[in-house]
Amino acid sequence: MKQVLQVQQIEKYYGSKANLTKAIDDISFGVDEGEFIGIMGSSGSGKTTLLNCISTIDRVTAGHILLNGQDITKLKGKQLNAFRRQELGFIFQDFNLLDTLTAYENIALALTIQKVKAAEIDERVLEIAEKLDIKSILQKYPYQISGGQKQRVASARAIITNPKLVLADEPTGALDSKSARQLLDSFSVLNQYMGATILMVTHDAFTASYANRILFIKDGKIFNEIHKGDSSRKQFFEKIIDVVTLLGGALNDVI
Numbered sequence: 001m002k003q004v005l006q007v008q009q010i011e012k013y014y015g016s017k018a019n020l021t022k023a024i025d026d027i028s029f030g031v032d033e034g035e036f037i038g039i040m041g042s043s044g045s046g047k048t049t050l051l052n053c054i055s056t057i058d059r060v061t062a063g064h065i066l067l068n069g070q071d072i073t074k075l076k077g078k079q080l081n082a083f084r085r086q087e088l089g090f091i092f093q094d095f096n097l098l099d100t101l102t103a104y105e106n107i108a109l110a111l112t113i114q115k116v117k118a119a120e121i122d123e124r125v126l127e128i129a130e131k132l133d134i135k136s137i138l139q140k141y142p143y144q145i146s147g148g149q150k151q152r153v154a155s156a157r158a159i160i161t162n163p164k165l166v167l168a169d170e171p172t173g174a175l176d177s178k179s180a181r182q183l184l185d186s187f188s189v190l191n192q193y194m195g196a197t198i199l200m201v202t203h204d205a206f207t208a209s210y211a212n213r214i215l216f217i218k219d220g221k222i223f224n225e226i227h228k229g230d231s232s233r234k235q236f237f238e239k240i241i242d243v244v245t246l247l248g249g250a251l252n253d254v255i
Helices: 047-054 077-087 103-113 118-131 147-159 177-192 233-247
Strands: 003-014 021-032 036-040 062-067 088-091 165-169 198-201 213-218 221-227
Touching: 003 047, 021 047, 021 062, 021 221, 036 047, 036 177, 047 165, 047 198, 077 088, 088 147, 103 118, 103 147, 118 147, 118 177, 147 165, 147 177, 177 198, 213 233, 221 233
Parallel strands: 036 198, 036 213, 088 165, 165 198
Antiparallel strands: 003 021, 003 062, 213 221
16 A cells, blocks of 8 residues: 655654743654544644644654655745645635635635636536535535535535645534534545545544544654554444543543
8 A cells, every 4th residue: 555644753842942842742654545544632732733744834843744755844935835735635624715706616726726627627526516415505605505515615625636635624623413424424435435545633532433543642742543444433433432531531522
């Protein structure tokens, strides 16, 4: 299996010499093509900082991050912007859709920027909209659709350019339980049927149970790692809860 992402001994410090905070402490791991990885940890554990470094929103203090063999810690300026546009897909908790564009236009925007032909754009948008069950809302504006539909539009936008890696930051955080379940089913479609490689940060054990592997972060380090394997999602959920208990967090912080 081809390894898409390699995180090599990364560290991240904040603050001045007199008052340094070590947010990430010598973390290393790899992600294979087609994996669906969850990253869990309590508030302040370093999980969001880790995602920010992988997404190039933040820079590591030490270590290297390779995506498809390219060291992204060395990219700057136009090279960095092109990399984000072509290689990464982003799904945020607050959707980040453009209110003045329809759902169709929000999804198509990235392809328009890449100067893809209109006929191909239409074909690709309709194909992914059908897979995520949002064809009926493509001509609606964000204010006309539900939170769950907005997040599925955002997911379609993230995957439409066929990025090497899709990064999701608390994607179900603003959704009710029904919308969250629909979105996570959509993630399964993206992962299993469209081959998307997904790295998702979440504090929620139910959300995490949709992943194939979970990395648990504590005090900036990898505390534990579990694989779903042949377990059912319910069994995997129970494994996640067991590790959360070991982490010392309150269960109602992660359920």
